[in-house]
Structure formats: structure tokens, C-alpha cells
Amino acid sequence: MEHGITVPAGPAHLKKQIPSLLEDAANLLSARMRALLVELRDEWKKLEEQIEGIDQELAQTATKEDNCRRLLTIPGIGPLTATALSAAIGNGTAFHQSRDLAAWLGLVPRQHSTGGKSRLLGISKRGNPYLRKLFIHGGRAVVARVNRGNHQFGSWLTRLEARSPRNVVVVAMANKLARIAWAVLTTGHVYSAAACT
Numbered sequence: 001m002e003h004g005i006t007v008p009a010g011p012a013h014l015k016k017q018i019p020s021l022l023e024d025a026a027n028l029l030s031a032r033m034r035a036l037l038v039e040l041r042d043e044w045k046k047l048e049e050q051i052e053g054i055d056q057e058l059a060q061t062a063t064k065e066d067n068c069r070r071l072l073t074i075p076g077i078g079p080l081t082a083t084a085l086s087a088a089i090g091n092g093t094a095f096h097q098s099r100d101l102a103a104w105l106g107l108v109p110r111q112h113s114t115g116g117k118s119r120l121l122g123i124s125k126r127g128n129p130y131l132r133k134l135f136i137h138g139g140r141a142v143v144a145r146v147n148r149g150n151h152q153f154g155s156w157l158t159r160l161e162a163r164s165p166r167n168v169v170v171v172a173m174a175n176k177l178a179r180i181a182w183a184v185l186t187t188g189h190v191y192s193a194a195a196c197t
Contacts, residue, residue: 070188101179
């Protein structure tokens with residue numbers, strides 16, 4: 001901005017404008033600044049290639065392992081979540097019921113009881129924060145993308161959205177995904193939309 005050069009916010013805009021910034025001899029960028037931009041652009045490109053390679057490796061790993069293949073049949077669960085959950089809990093038999101897994105992930109409401117009255121608060125956020133974040137992102141994807149008319153989640157999501165804020169709906173969906181994942185892992189069956197309620 002000191003030299004009158006502005007780029008809209010976001011990596012896509014910057015990636016698009018770097019070549020024209022480097023080629024424009026009329027702008028007031030010094031030779032050192034141009035060299036630094038070239039170095040940063042090359043480093044950025046290398047990081048993107050490394051990320052793409054790791055993503056492909058995770059996808060291959062997920063398709064080779066039986067637990068991960070079954071988890072991938074659940075909407076909102078991709079290779080990253082499938083491999084992380086499988087590595088963390090194996091076949092899920094350490095948990096006696098699906099609610100135990102959801103509680104371990106911190107996707108259940110906290111309770112506060114006083115004077116014989118019990119109040120439900122926000123989620124407990126106990127357990128594995130990385131897996132919780134992955135499930136919440138998966139829940140957000142399902143809420144945003146699932147075809148409400150053709151999927152078992154559709155009517156449940158619509159009813160829940162009518163009475164709850166968006167983030168509550170997302171966390172409820174993440175909780176449901178965790179419970180389905182537990183069922184898929186412990187039974188050894190693939191996910192079936194018809195079996196979900």
C-alpha cells in the first residue's frame with residue numbers, strides 16, 4: 001500500500017495478481033522486493049504441492065483400511081476424519097454406547113444442577129479437540145449440502161433449524177455423525193441412510 005499497490009483480500013486474488021505485479025515495471029517495487037515476492041510465490045507453490053501430496057496419501061490410506069472405508073460411507077466424513085477417528089478409537093469397542101463416543105468428543109451438553117433443577121448448557125468440549133473440530137466441520141458440511149428431500153437427515157434438520165440457532169444445529173449434526181460412526185465401527189456394516197433416524 002505504501003507504493004499504491006492494493007490486492008483484494010484472499011489467497012485467490014493474491015495468486016492471480018502476483019504475476020502482473022512482478023511484470024509491471026512501472027510500479028515502485030524495488031528489485032529486492034520483487035525477488036522476495038518471487039521467493040514467497042515459489043514457497044507457496046511448494047507448500048500447496050506438499051499439502052496435495054499428503055491429501056492424496058491420506059485418501060489412499062483411507063481406502064485401504066477396512067474401518068476407514070466403512071466410515072467414508074457416512075455423509076460429512078472424509079478421509080481426514082475417517083483416518084483420525086480410526087487411529088484414535090480403533091473399532092470403537094472401548095465405548096459401550098454411541099453417546100459415550102459423543103461425550104468423549106465433547107459433543108454433548110454440559111449439565112448444571114442446583115436446587116433439584118437441571119439446566120443444559122453449551123457443549124462440554126471435553127475429549128479430543130482435533131476430532132471434535134473435524135466432526136463439527138463435517139456436521140456443517142452436511143447441514144449446508146445435504147438434499148433435504150432425499151435424505152433421512154432432511155426432515156430432522158428442517159425441524160431442528162426451525163427452533164434452534166445455526167451453530168446448535170451444526171453441533172447436533174456432528175453429534176449424530178459421531179453416533180453413526182460408532183455404530184458403523186462396532187457393527188462392521190457400512191452406513192445405510194435408511195437405517196439412520
